[in-house]
Amino acid sequence: MRTEFLTIYWRDMKKFFRIKAMLFTSLVQPALWLAIYGLSMSTNLDLITPGIPGQLGVASVNYLTFMAAGVISMTILFTCLYSGISLQFDKYYGLMKEMVASPLPRSHILIGISLSGVTKSLIQAVIIIVFGLVLGVRFFEGFTVWSTLLSLLGVLVFIVLFAMGLLFLSVVISMRIESHEGLQGIITLLSLPLFFASNALYPIDSLPLAIKAISYVNPLSYFINGLRYFSLGSNFYSFGTYYTYSAYDMLLSLTFLLGFAIVMYLLALRTIKKAKIV
Secondary structure, three states: OOOOHHHHHHHHHHHHHHOHHHHHHHHHHHHHHHHHHHHHHHHHHHHHOOOOOOOOOOOEOOHHHHHHHHHHHHHHHHHHHOOHHHHHHHHHOOHHHHHHHOOOOHHHHHHHHHHHHHHHHHHHHHHHHHHHHHHOOOOOOOOOHHHHHHHHHHHHHHHHHHHHHHHHHHHHHHHHOOOHHHHHHHHHHHHHHHHHOOOOOOOHHHOOHHHHHHHOOOHHHHHHHHHHHHHHOOEEEEOOEEEEOOHHHHHHHHHHHHHHHHHHHHHHHHHHHHOOOO
């Protein structure tokens, strides 16, 4: 079995840990977002909606816990979409030419970069979950040890599929755009609508019709559905809205993310094989 992609994987991970500024910001930024925005909004919503009753027998979830899944999704979204910049730098400075000239298949370059991106996403997700629990995020509340382990496995599967799809999309963009400024502009233009046209910070039902339509084809929404199902349960109540997830909803979300990852992989593989490296 050929494992040349591990060389690309270790190279990218070493770069991630050696560049202290990038490591610090990528790990601290989501924690700050959760601490500053999450705590502030949670306090304000508790003041605005103190008298809204929940449903009998249904767990009540505060806004900090509700939006913690959104912070995880935001972190993975930005981390994975911006991962393509390193590939563009390799192409610009001639490192990509050396990799292509070696016996290393181009598909292994794609696999190595995607695996490193998934690893970074998992590290950041763990940090957010642990830090969130310290702040008062009530993930896995009332779960048994066995159900918590199964839930963590479900969260892992959803993170891997979502991150892989975004990483392959990032490769497609980075290999087609020549300038760094143009790449950053396109990623920013793409990431903000994906994040805000989703259920990351608020219920989909509260969105205008046009944005709601976008949210139904937004992989971020399906990813967050999976996170909330596995971390909060199949039904819960939060700031005036009752949420319920069925096995069909999870199968739909899983299928959507799997299809998203496969389509993006095929596009990325076609792009990287046809790219002219000079």
